[in-house]
Amino acid sequence: MKNLLKLSLTLLTAFCVSTDVLAAQTALRVGQAQSGSLSTGDTLEFSFEASEDFILYGEVNQSSVDVVIRLVNAEGQGLGQWDGPARGRDAFAQTLNESGTFTLRVAPFEDEEGDFAIEILQLEERSDDPEKLADQLMFAYDRPGGPGGAVRVWRDGRTLTSKTYGLADLTHGVEFDSDTPTNIGSTSKQFTAFAVMLEREAGRLTLEDDLLDYFPDFPDFGETITVRHLLNHTTGLREFLNLYAITGADTRSLTRDDVLRAVERQPALQNAPGAEFNYNNTAFSLAAQIVEKTSGQDFDEYVRDHIFQPLGMADSYVRMSPDVIIPGRSDGYTPSDAGWSAPGDLGGAVGAGGIYASIEDLERWGQNLLSPRIGTKEMVEEMMTEFTLTDGEGSGYGLGLFIDEQRGLKRVHHGGADVSHRSMIVYYPELNAGLTVQSNASTFNSGGTAFDLAAAYFGDAMEPEEPSDAGGGGEFDPESYEPADFERLAGSYSLDPAPNVIARFWFEDDTYYGQLTGQQALEIRPTSMNSFEFLSVAARIVFEDDEPAPGLTLFQNGQEVHATRLDDEEGEEEWAPSVEELEAFVGRYFAQEVETFYEVVLVRPDEDEDDDAEPYLEARQLRMGEMRLRPTEEDTFSAGGLTLEFERDRHGGVSAFYLDVTRSRDVRAERIR
Structure with a gap:
């Protein structure tokens, strides 16, 4: 049920991975699957050569283990990360903006173990011919037995291109056509x-x-x-x-x-x-x-x-x-x-x-x-x-x-x-x-x-593509970006459509990070002096000029979300309540507007399983299940794309909370016990 709570931006559902054990690299060639077995903490590496502006597409068959796939360049710099369904085929795709040796690192999700197979199915130079480019971009949707798609282009009353791919109906094997509704x-x-x-x-x-x-x-x-x-x-x-x-x-x-x-x-x-x-x-x-x-x-x-x-x-x-x-x-x-x-x-x-x-x-x-x-x-x-x-x-x-x-x-x-x-x-x-x-x-x-x-x-x-603002024109070199340049961008920004969702950006251990409220930190890479791209999802951020940057815009799937910088004292440090403070929120709440009950409970992890685990709050709802609540600022918690801001009465007791789920805000749930 966690999918019901995610924001439309898929940034909020990506995972980050910590790897422990690297195995020797195995060479990958197009169309030749390589098998592997993973134990907890393992990471297997598969390398391939490619030139600049190549299009990569491949799949991992997760026969008995849920894997996370990470693509890095020759310097070990992250270029992309994928984590789809727990079993079956998990796809990875990327346009490569540099030449060299690339490595696909495959690790188990959390503490899983088992077998998988990985295969590169497409690795070719991006075509300058628009029709061939359409075929390249739709490659993943022209796979045997898979769903498909369609492309149609027109200008001055004339059809320039009409192409269809894959299947419209997998059950009956019906192909996509230009007249398919x-x-x-x-x-x-x-x-x-x-x-x-x-x-x-x-x-x-x-x-x-x-x-x-x-x-x-x-x-x-x-x-x-x-x-x-x-x-x-x-x-x-x-x-x-x-x-x-x-x-x-x-x-x-x-x-x-x-x-x-x-x-x-x-x-x-x-x-x-x-x-x-x-x-x-x-x-x-x-x-x-x-x-x-x-x-x-x-x-x-x-x-x-x-x-x-x-x-x-x-x-x-x-x-x-x-x-x-x-x-x-x-x-x-x-x-x-x-x-x-x-x-x-x-x-x-x-x-x-x-x-x-x-x-x-x-x-x-x-x-x-x-x-x-x-x-x-x-x-x-x-x-x-x-x-x-x-x-x-x-x-x-x-x-x-x-x-x-x-x-x-x-x-x-x-x-x-x-x-x-x-x-x-x-x-x-x-x-x-x-x-x-x-x-x-x-x-x-x-x-x-x-x-x-x-x-x-x-x-x-169209106007010519603008050269990156790297100083000398041409392709922007991420290695030329200095941490000192990031200082005016680092900080916390509140998403305008959902003010309780905070985007935080910082530099740590030679890596730039972005993180949304209640989510994993994701690595970002500079693409110009003012812009960054996320490595694990197809999204980018453009910061505004001035010192410090007053805001930013998040771009994904043709959508734009603006965020406004918070004051230095706002959102910089997460609230860290004690166990006694957490106990004050425990209770049963009722949202009259949507006629829904919520239970907030204090979970005490089993010390035999994890000595370092701290007690935490969990919200429970009949159809949504359990949702871990992560403190963000005083009296405010997040669970995925959901934010709970608690209200206190004149005596300081917790009396209600307000739910914020992106496009619907301030839904009140009153404490009833």
Whole structure:
């Protein structure tokens, strides 16, 4: 159940490994598997040669041991780390930015022992030809018997590339095709925004309408939430998937009524409308329901009649619930100990997600946004205009679309991630161009793949890649980075969308580290004087100028999360409560808003097993199981992506705690004993 609590950033679920015993290296060659056996504390090394800008992909078959894979260069510098399912195949992939000898270190997870086999399946120079590059980037999704994907690129009304890979349905061996409907997840939000705009064009609503006009049973929060706020993620409402996750609910079983109940039971707004960008599926669910109210049609019928059919999108559907049959659709898959599993789709996703579309149809849709036949140019321009928050800062979002730049070109895009499907569609309005990538595998990096391909196909119209700010131009040499340069960056930063989640960065034992609240420390590597990349996940950080750096932006899968530096006295040292202090939090708590009980207990480890183990707090919930609580600051604990901030009464006794799970904050649980 720990997956219910993780943040959307996969930084929060990576593991770090300490290795003890290094064995002699074994040479690895493409297509030749090497077997190994691990005992507790072992690390086996496998080496290979590669040149700069080579693409690496391989797999470890964990027949009887859960392994952690770490890639290092000739100097022993970490380049990447992977830890997937405990059994079966665990993949590793990396673009190598240097030449030389590389080593894959394979170690058991924790104290496991057993056998495995490792194999490099792809090791080749990154192609300058865009079509060949697409094949290289999709290599992992064209494996025998595995899930697949699709790529579609267009410019000036002409299809440049249409490629499909792998299987859409593993059970029946059905191949992915260009007309295969696939779950595009949150990429659906732009369709919802477009439907709202069509209703405005028809005179049936305005973007300044009060939410209470459509949902009179909602609480009056004292501030007006408008339809526009719904479409730009600034409502202040709870995000329903995050909210129900803290109850241990299976998000696949949720319905649209659960979305309404979440708002009806919310006691206060999380922020003033228009003041804060907080990515929010609740809002887009409500937007779709408003379209139903103004049009008199169910949302699937409305989108079919007003968007899909007029544009000739014959292989696109709004799936109103996970039990609705979509003809010829791709099924979604995620790795498990037994191989690929098919966990199904999210429930209650209509409006926020829920659309199945083929890549052929997504091009038709994209062409219409760039040169409207349905809707108007002014309508689309409004969707593609960044919303300005009440403090004057840009939100990076328009109406159902993210807005930024790529090497000087305006870039408009939106990704999607349902339980297993992954999606991205990106537009370059100045070029009248766009592309989409889709996959039915949860391991697919849709944002990275799409933006890489965009640079390959449209790089002729982009500004040249900027040389790293290493002083002399050219490739940045991480070895040239001095710890003294890091001093203005080191410190603690609070994530703007989740202020209780702290990102801390420091230098220790010749290594740079980053760590999020309650998580393992992860090694980071400098890529310029202001930017670093995480080695164990596909994510990077860019620090702001000034001394010290006032903030940073975390980039992953096409998403950006800003964080603000804390004062030196804030967040630098973790609170270390005594056993007596921990005992004050023990008790049973009830969260009225979500009707959920939590038990906080003091765990005393068995001294016979570990003499150094200290007592700690654990939160327990019926469906979520046990969650170790790690102290962060006084009266505040974290467990994965969940933060508990305890409240005391006027006598100093612990009386309640407030739950914070990224996009849903300040859910109160009162102590009842």
